Amino acid sequence: MPTAPKPIVAIVGPTASGKTSLSLDLAEALAGEIVNTDAMQVYRGMDIGTAKLPVEQRRGIPHHLLDTISVREPATVAEFQRWAREVISDLRRRDVTPVLVGGSALYTRAILDRFDFPGTDPAVRERLEQELESVGSQALHHRLRELDPASAGRIEAENGRRIVRALEVIEITGRPFSATLPVQEYLDPATVQIGVTIDRDVLDRRIEQRVREMFEGGLVDEVRRLRDEGLAEGRTASSAIGYRQVLAHLDGEMSLEEAQERTVIATRRFARRQLAWWKDDSRITWVDHDDPARVAKALRKIGQAPTR
Incomplete structure (x- = not known):
């Protein structure tokens, strides 16, 4: 008798809340692989401004949907849905647990839930x-x-x-x-969402610190290099928070200090919108970002996942 497929695990929560570290812990515990659901981390070279985890910090865990397209190429939610579902299907055929993580709430919902995209004209x-x-x-x-x-x-x-x-x-x-937009009905019932909670004041400070470290760590040079590769012409990539502010700075439209401050403000707004996506989703099991037992709590929930 064939064994039940491994569950699909998705880590959600606002940017800078600690989703990445939890995803690595869970992937290790489940012998799983990471599937990126961040709309901008698919772009090659967009590393600093997207907080893309360096290879040496991935604990040897395979990561999918990172660095797959150039900054000139547009990417739609429908395309991302197809890419991610193909990866997930392949992992489960190999009896590997997919662990999804990323800050793009719509993309995550489009992958997990029943969602047929309207046509285009x-x-x-x-x-x-x-x-x-x-x-x-x-x-x-x-x-x-x-x-x-x-x-x-x-x-x-x-x-x-x-x-x-x-x-x-x-x-x-x-x-x-x-x-x-997607209805709250999983495409596959063997799906578990784990959300990371964090106090708003703490989150705001972490966002400010992350943005400061990005600018100090070479974000302007990264954007300058990507601009030479066509970043400004890329409809999707050029809209990324941090990148569009630095592009405006390089075009002389604002000072470096203003670009950094506007990036902080935009990131905080983005975090609020992320939370708005998830606040009414009763399917999510929430764990505190600093709870020492967060991995154990998540694993217990994953162990209760229904099978088809």
Whole structure:
């Protein structure tokens, strides 16, 4: 009789909360492999600004969906869903536990939950992208806020690519973009989400420290090098927090100090939006970031995962 497939484990929580260390601990305990679910860590060379774990710190654990495309290439949620599900399927065929970790809440939900993507209309998309070029993301975000306040609350005003997609879906479906988002129903019932909780004040300090260390650790040089490789022309990569602020600095639009401060503010806002995604998901088992028993608690929950 065939054995039940290994569970799918996903680590969620705000940026800088300690998801990476927990994912490594769990992958070690489960003899699993890591699957990246961070939208920006798929880009080669985007290392410092995405807090990508260096190879020497990965404890010898295989990591998937890191450094797979160039900064010039766009990447959609639908593409990421396909890539991740292919990796997960392969791991489980090999009887290996996939441990998903990353800061992109929508991407994680799109991978785990039943989610069919709305179609696209090239003419509508082109028109909206032309509007983005002419009036800017703030104006389009204001329009989105009037049409779909829920989506506007989850998409930052500087993320022109996501705003365009939301407005495109609204126009071609006649429904709010938020109505097309994943429902809380796992594609595979043998799925476990472990969330990392952290006090907001502590998180804010950790974010400020992380951003400071990124700038001190060479983020500006990284962005300068990636700009020569086409970062500014890449619709997805150029929207990454930290990278777009440094690009603005390199273009003379703001001082280095302002770029760093704006990165801190944008990262804190991003963390708030991440929490908004997960706060109503009762399927998540939460563990405190500094709880010495967090690994044991997570493993107990994973051991209770249903099988098909």
